[in-house]
Amino acid sequence: MRTPKTGAGFASCVESALFFRGLEETIMVTIRLTRRGGRNQPFYHVVVTDSRKRQGGPSLEHVGFFNPIARRGEQKLKLDLPRIDYWVGHGAQPSDRVRSLVASYRKQATA
Numbered sequence: 001m002r003t004p005k006t007g008a009g010f011a012s013c014v015e016s017a018l019f020f021r022g023l024e025e026t027i028m029v030t031i032r033l034t035r036r037g038g039r040n041q042p043f044y045h046v047v048v049t050d051s052r053k054r055q056g057g058p059s060l061e062h063v064g065f066f067n068p069i070a071r072r073g074e075q076k077l078k079l080d081l082p083r084i085d086y087w088v089g090h091g092a093q094p095s096d097r098v099r100s101l102v103a104s105y106r107k108q109a110t111a
Contacts, residue, residue, distance in 0.1 A: 028050070028051040028052070028093070029048060029049070029050060029051065029060065029087065029090075029091065029092040029093070030048075030049060030050075030051045030092060030093050030094070030095060031046065031047070031048050031049075031063065031084060031087060031088070031092050031093070031094040031095065031098050032046075032047065032049065032055075032094070032095040032097075032098060033045070033046060033047075033066060033095065033097060033098060034047050034049075034055055034056055034059070035055070035056070041069065042068055042069065043065070043066075043067050044065065044066040044067075044068075045059075045062055045064075045065050046062070046063050046064035046065060046066060046079060046084075046098060046101070047059035047060075047061065047062055047063065048060045048061040048062075048063055048083075048087050048092060051093075061083065061087075063079060063080045063083045063084055063087070064077070064078050064079035064080055064084075065077070065078055066101060077101060077104070077105055077108075079101070079102060079105045081102070081105070081106065081109070084102060
């Protein structure tokens with residue numbers, strides 16, 4: 001029969017295992033703009049991402065785009081509203097700018 005290990009290192013491992021047992025890792029999800037395009041030519045993707053990731057990093061889902069300098073025939077804003085509603089329903093927090101873009105897009109879609 002083996003004897004249990006002892007020592008300070010073993011005790012800290014056991015404590016950390018007991019502390020994390022049964023806990024799920026929760027992610028704070030945000031809906032924000034990520035910049036693309038060249039210098040003086042901004043173009044933004046609207047993405048759902050983990051709030052801890054950097055701005056241009058990996059995203060969970062791409063839900064639209066925003067082109068602030070759209071020309072005549074180009075589309076300025078396109079959003080996937082059902083997917084945005086899904087993510088917001090599951091606790092995602094839109095940034096201030098995304099919140100205003102969604103409101104203007106809804107207004108434009110109903111008109």
